[in-house]
Amino acid sequence: MTAQPLLDVQDLTVEFTTRRGIVQAVQHVNISVAKGETLAIVGESGSGKSVTSYAVMRILDRAGKIAEGSVMFSGIDVKAATEDQMRDLRGREVSMIFQNPRAALNPIRKVGDQIEDVLRTHVQQAQVADHGEKAIEALEQVKIARPRERYHAYPFELSGGMCQRVVIALALACNPQLLIADEPTTGLDVTTQKAVMDLIVELTKRRAMSTILITHDLGLAAAYCDRVVVMEKGRVVETAKAADIFANPQHPYTKKLMRATPRLGVSLRDLLPEEETVSFASPRVRGEADAQSAAGEGGSPSTVLAESPPHPDPLPASGEREKGKPLLLIEKLVKEYPRQGATATLGKLFGRKPPVEPDVFRAVDGISFSIGHGESVGLVGESGCGKSTTSMMVMRLLDQTSGLIQFDGEDIGGIQPAAFARLPQRSRIQMVFQDPTDSLNPRFTAARAIADPIMQLGDIKGRDALRARCEELATMVGLPHNLLDRFPHQLSGGQKARVGIARAIALHPKLVILDEPTAALDVSVQAVVLNLLQDLKARLGMSYLFVSHDLNVVRLLCDRVIVMRTGRIVEEGSSEKVLSDPQDDYTKELLTAIPHPPLPVH
Amino acid sequence: MLTMIGKRLMFAIPSLIGVVIVTFLLTRALPGDPAAYFAGPAATKEAVEQIRKKLGLDRPLIEQFFRYTNDLAHGDFGNSLTTGQPVAAEIRNRLPASAELTLLGLIVSVVIAIPLGVLAATRPGSWVDHLCRVTTTAGVSLPVFFTGLVLVYVFYFRLGWSPAPLGRLDVFYSAPPTVTGFYLIDTLIARDFEAFRSALSQLILPATTLAIFSLAPIARMTRASMLAVLASEFVRTARASGLSPATVIVTYAFRNAMLPVITTLSMVFSFLLGANVLVEKVFAWPGIGSYAVEALISSDFAPVQGFVLTMAVMYVLLNLVIDILYGVIDPRVRLEG
Numbered sequence: 001m002t003a004q005p006l007l008d009v010q011d012l013t014v015e016f017t018t019r020r021g022i023v024q025a026v027q028h029v030n031i032s033v034a035k036g037e038t039l040a041i042v043g044e045s046g047s048g049k050s051v052t053s054y055a056v057m058r059i060l061d062r063a064g065k066i067a068e069g070s071v072m073f074s075g076i077d078v079k080a081a082t083e084d085q086m087r088d089l090r091g092r093e094v095s096m097i098f099q100n101p102r103a104a105l106n107p108i109r110k111v112g113d114q115i116e117d118v119l120r121t122h123v124q125q126a127q128v129a130d131h132g133e134k135a136i137e138a139l140e141q142v143k144i145a146r147p148r149e150r151y152h153a154y155p156f157e158l159s160g161g162m163c164q165r166v167v168i169a170l171a172l173a174c175n176p177q178l179l180i181a182d183e184p185t186t187g188l189d190v191t192t193q194k195a196v197m198d199l200i201v202e203l204t205k206r207r208a209m210s211t212i213l214i215t216h217d218l219g220l221a222a223a224y225c226d227r228v229v230v231m232e233k234g235r236v237v238e239t240a241k242a243a244d245i246f247a248n249p250q251h252p253y254t255k256k257l258m259r260a261t262p263r264l265g266v267s268l269r270d271l272l273p274e275e276e277t278v279s280f281a282s283p284r285v286r287g288e289a290d291a292q293s294a295a296g297e298g299g300s301p302s303t304v305l306a307e308s309p310p311h312p313d314p315l316p317a318s319g320e321r322e323k324g325k326p327l328l329l330i331e332k333l334v335k336e337y338p339r340q341g342a343t344a345t346l347g348k349l350f351g352r353k354p355p356v357e358p359d360v361f362r363a364v365d366g367i368s369f370s371i372g373h374g375e376s377v378g379l380v381g382e383s384g385c386g387k388s389t390t391s392m393m394v395m396r397l398l399d400q401t402s403g404l405i406q407f408d409g410e411d412i413g414g415i416q417p418a419a420f421a422r423l424p425q426r427s428r429i430q431m432v433f434q435d436p437t438d439s440l441n442p443r444f445t446a447a448r449a450i451a452d453p454i455m456q457l458g459d460i461k462g463r464d465a466l467r468a469r470c471e472e473l474a475t476m477v478g479l480p481h482n483l484l485d486r487f488p489h490q491l492s493g494g495q496k497a498r499v500g501i502a503r504a505i506a507l508h509p510k511l512v513i514l515d516e517p518t519a520a521l522d523v524s525v526q527a528v529v530l531n532l533l534q535d536l537k538a539r540l541g542m543s544y545l546f547v548s549h550d551l552n553v554v555r556l557l558c559d560r561v562i563v564m565r566t567g568r569i570v571e572e573g574s575s576e577k578v579l580s581d582p583q584d585d586y587t588k589e590l591l592t593a594i595p596h597p598p599l600p601v602h
Numbered sequence: 603m604l605t606m607i608g609k610r611l612m613f614a615i616p617s618l619i620g621v622v623i624v625t626f627l628l629t630r631a632l633p634g635d636p637a638a639y640f641a642g643p644a645a646t647k648e649a650v651e652q653i654r655k656k657l658g659l660d661r662p663l664i665e666q667f668f669r670y671t672n673d674l675a676h677g678d679f680g681n682s683l684t685t686g687q688p689v690a691a692e693i694r695n696r697l698p699a700s701a702e703l704t705l706l707g708l709i710v711s712v713v714i715a716i717p718l719g720v721l722a723a724t725r726p727g728s729w730v731d732h733l734c735r736v737t738t739t740a741g742v743s744l745p746v747f748f749t750g751l752v753l754v755y756v757f758y759f760r761l762g763w764s765p766a767p768l769g770r771l772d773v774f775y776s777a778p779p780t781v782t783g784f785y786l787i788d789t790l791i792a793r794d795f796e797a798f799r800s801a802l803s804q805l806i807l808p809a810t811t812l813a814i815f816s817l818a819p820i821a822r823m824t825r826a827s828m829l830a831v832l833a834s835e836f837v838r839t840a841r842a843s844g845l846s847p848a849t850v851i852v853t854y855a856f857r858n859a860m861l862p863v864i865t866t867l868s869m870v871f872s873f874l875l876g877a878n879v880l881v882e883k884v885f886a887w888p889g890i891g892s893y894a895v896e897a898l899i900s901s902d903f904a905p906v907q908g909f910v911l912t913m914a915v916m917y918v919l920l921n922l923v924i925d926i927l928y929g930v931i932d933p934r935v936r937l938e939g
Binding site: 057059062087088089090091092095096098100103104105106107108109117118121122154156167170171 | 845853854933
């Protein structure tokens with residue numbers, strides 16, 4: 001590394017003035033980035049990694065300020081610079097790529113114009129004439145097909161991956177020296193993630209730019225970065241070369257993060273920190289719950305318990321469990337959406353492009369599969385493959401175009417979605433949603449949220465009985481009882497996820513549909529929640545339909561995996577087999593797109 | 603585009619039919635006998651009966667309705683019982699008066715409220731923000747007749763700056779030939795600048811009264827929606843790419859914040875158009891609101907029906923304009939319809 005780093009952050013402390021006094025989001029952080037270096041800042045939410053990068057660009061909120069320390073960027077003191085100097089720096093010398101590309105672009109301005117705005121701000125007057133061409137060139141650089149056409153596109157007309165390319169084009173338009181990428185691929189599919197990351201690396205390497213990659217994904221950091229900085233609660237806990245940090249993590253937090261990252265060759269239990277593994281499966285909690293379920297919650301949980309191992313690891317194979325009829329049987333399920341609705345007609349009146357697609361769009365194209373009693377099946381695919389549509393049809397939230405949905409021997413495919421909500425079968429199928437925050441009513445306490453399905457469909461009457469059942473459920477999902485009277489905004493992400501799970505199992509469902517239940521959670525919380533789900537399944541004898549795009553997570557929790565693409569099933573089989581020996585090209589592509597740490601960790 | 607407008611107008615037809623039916627029934631259900639009112643207090647029973655027959659009020663309701671709709675189809679809104687004038691002509695004269703007043707009031711209000719809201723949002727907690735809060739609270743809490751009277755007292759009675767609050771034009775000037783019905787525009791077309799000045803000076807006080815009242819919703823909505831947009835991620839992106847504050851606020855934040863403001867504007871406009879009776883009374887303004895209220899008090903069917911129908915049509919047109927504006931500002935609306 002050169003003697004003079006491009007960016008040198010010394011003893012940085014960032015403070016936020018809040019209603020409860022001053023909060024130090026970042027404390028005494030030292031980070032340096034050399035010319036041409038790629039640095040990863042890794043940490044979970046609230047670790048201060050984004051705030052650090054905002055401080056470097058001085059785009060903190062009004063409430064935040066750099067309290068101590070210095071930020072030097074190629075000889076300029078960022079803390080002391082005037083706002084005009086900083087504006088000159090932003091976009092031209094340092095630029096940023098954000099999480100959630102769609103929100104990062106002005107929704108009502110053409111993407112070409114947005115790139116031009118940046119060019120016009122920073123490029124000399126002499127070259128002003130050809131901004132349009134330069135913007136198109138910038139789009140070309142990020143490998144957007146037909147850039148001349150896309151120039152006139154609005155963000156909502158582009159896919160998430162395409163939007164992120166536009167944001168990258170925007171950031172790189174003026175050839176900055178430092179690129180800060182703040183979770184650039186969170187929310188994108190794995191194959192898109194790989195394409196976007198490869199693109200960033202290619203472009204920055206070619207221009208000898210320095211990069212800071214902010215991420216929560218250790219695998220991503222390891223695969224693309226030279227050095228890794230690990231942050232926890234506003235402090236840097238470890239700085240090391242990417243290769244070293246995986247081979248030989250020093251700090252306990254780094255070790256914990258590494259353990260919690262789902263990867264090849266580990267089981268669910270391995271994700272938990274050593275000390276927690278014991279407490280999680282502690283016989284006390286376990287015994288309590290078993291006792292009550294045997295005491296009179298209907299016979300089925302205890303019978304399933306008998307045949308499940310005491311410490312249930314992911315079940316090796318599914319074959320022997322499929323005795324008798326499957327719990328859920330789906331045959332030739334099809335869902336079509338009309339393309340030419342009333343909205344499309346109106347769009348045509350305004351739009352300039354003639355419609356090219358056929359009249360109907362098949363979101364789900366004749367799929368068949370089954371889920372046995374007590375089995376968990378993973379439904380994997382990228383966004384738009386029809387996996388969510390499938391789960392919605394099983395939930396009867398959507399009406400299918402054709403095909404059979406048989407649940408517990410009964411045909412539920414013919415039931416109108418509106419009517420299904422009042423039927424007894426409704427309580428047998430429950431769902432856990434992707435976003436633990438948005439799926440809870442903000443005006444309901446945790447207890448009220450858990451009690452809601454019981455009040456709608458359950459047979460428990462009376463305040464005290466309801467409360468007792470809520471507490472029982474809270475115990476099962478490991479939610480402390482004193483949190484039951486809190487509102488969602490007073491709970492952490494993991495606690496909210498537990499409330500969502502408690503609500504889903506409140507009515508003793510036979511099938512729980514898990515729609516990416518851990519996608520919004522930090523890895524360490526994800527590890528705990530996955531283990532919880534696994535335990536609950538074994539204890540209550542439920543079946544899971546696990547909808548996810550994360551193959552590593554699916555492998556840990558599911559007996560069988562179904563891989564979907566454009567509405568069809570491309571591969572199906574036991575988790576171990578599909579993921580270790582994929583047959584279909586698409587599955588292989590998905591698997592190779594997952595970034596892996598260079599070395600296995602133990 | 604034209605097809606869309608046509609379609610939207612088609613959608614409005616059922617609601618207009620509903621308005622016709624409801625106003626017809628409602629005016630018939632009102633207490634008071636128009637025949638008796640028309641005949642005067644000294645009229646004999648026979649005279650009242652005769653008038654009732656002449657007005658067709660002795661016929662069954664359904665027949666009256668068909669006669670009414672048939673007249674409507676021919677552009678005949680009926681005659682006012684009190685003035686004897688055709689309602690259509692009266693509305694044609696009075697609607698521009700109200701529209702001119704409301705529009706000018708709204709323009710004044712927008713010119714003040716939107717910059718105020720934007721400034722308040724970009725500097726929350728500053729003196730501009732507090733000024734915005736105080737002005738809007740004061741504006742909305744003072745009743746319009748009160749602000750109107752205060753303005754008349756100060757600017758006409760005390761200072762003598764403005765003319766007597768007696769209608770649209772000073773008595774010494776004659777009304778310009780009607781082109782748009784808006785005196786400000788018509789006088790300019792007629793190149794009668796003296797009359798223009800007179801019309802303007804008559805307009806200023808009532809328009810200011812309206813502006814003070816409508817300041818609050820517009821400024822508050824601008825502030826709130828600007829605050830939301832300024833906190834959004836694309837504004838952060840714009841700032842992170844070094845765009846100048848003016849570009850960030852105008853091109854990125856303000857255009858996005860406009861949508862709710864436009865909705866508020868349309869609501870305020872349609873509310874003021876029909877509901878500023880008090881202002882019209884204070885300034886002796888020959889507007890449509892006071893016309894309708896007077897007709898209502900004297901159980902005069904035809905003007906009330908005509909008024910409600912006109913307002914319904916105005917609402918439909920206004921909503922159409924708002925929808926088109928939405929489409930111009932937000933490309934997403936064009937697709938979603």
